[in-house]
Amino acid sequence: MSRHDSPNLHVTSESFRDGQILPPAQRSGKMRAGGNDESPQLSWSGAPAGTKGYAVTVFDPDAPGRGGFWHWAVLDLPAGATSLPAGAGAEGGRLLPAGALQLKNDGGFHGYLGAAPPPGHGPHRYIATVYALDVEHLGLEAGFSPAKLEAKLAGHVLARGTLTGIFER
Template sequence: MTTSPYDDIAQVPAFEVTSTDVTDGAELPTPQVSGIFGAGGEDVSPQLSWSGFPPETKSFAITVYDPDAPTGAGFWHWAVADIPASVTSLSTGAGDAAGSGLPAGALQLKNDGSLAHYLGAAPPAGHGKHTYFIGIHALDVDSLGLDAGATPAFLGFTMSGHTLARAVIAPWFEVK
């Protein structure tokens, strides 16, 4: 796997994340690709389950980031903060526009497409393979204190002093 860009937030121990929808190092399936941005997909957030995080974890954040996007700053596809520590999985589609599968208290931020939900992969045609880093961040606080106007980049900055451990899977997608 390519070095995780999340290591710039904090180099921390790893724990395990699995998914029934996406596989580390494999191509993203059609549901997790973008229809909104014209890549032929459905913009459905993947199912995620995680375990082995530190016992002192008080909350989680989930992020999906494409460092290969031709923006100079990458592209945040999904960001959710303040997931209670008692929650260890999200179902397929949890990150829809209503956040219908997210637990009470979770905060779904606007992605770099200005949409407060999961936005699937949509790299520019001919730009090559893009890696999508799906991160589950175990945090030492119940809440990061963000408001709905916070950006995913600000989430990352805010997590920098609170990340205990992280689980990452990194599928890819390419539009030829």
């Protein structure tokens, strides 16, 4: 079964609603977009039997250049996890479950980088995706890029769900 055929997880957030504008907390301060670089609160349900772990990403497919922009990637979340608190993507990951691993985002650090589209570039979509996986650990190390995570996920996704926030400057 390809990841596009996999069942859906139900993903919600206390930080923003699907299709709505991202609040300042989820926008970037580091990139001068008037925000706090706080990863959104996320909850999910509906994982199929056999789920052994999760991964979560936040991706902007509308970023200029090739391949979009990875804002966050966290993997090796335990099977018992059904949510992440707001701010779990802080550098150091102290609010993440034990054993979870944050990859380096496209801004160059391990953690969540808030929304910061180029001024005048139009609305960008920030797609938070939760993946239910058939493995506890994907075997990646912190030095891997989120772009490589996609290839590693390919054979292990049992279900996935998305939530999209919008932001423009």
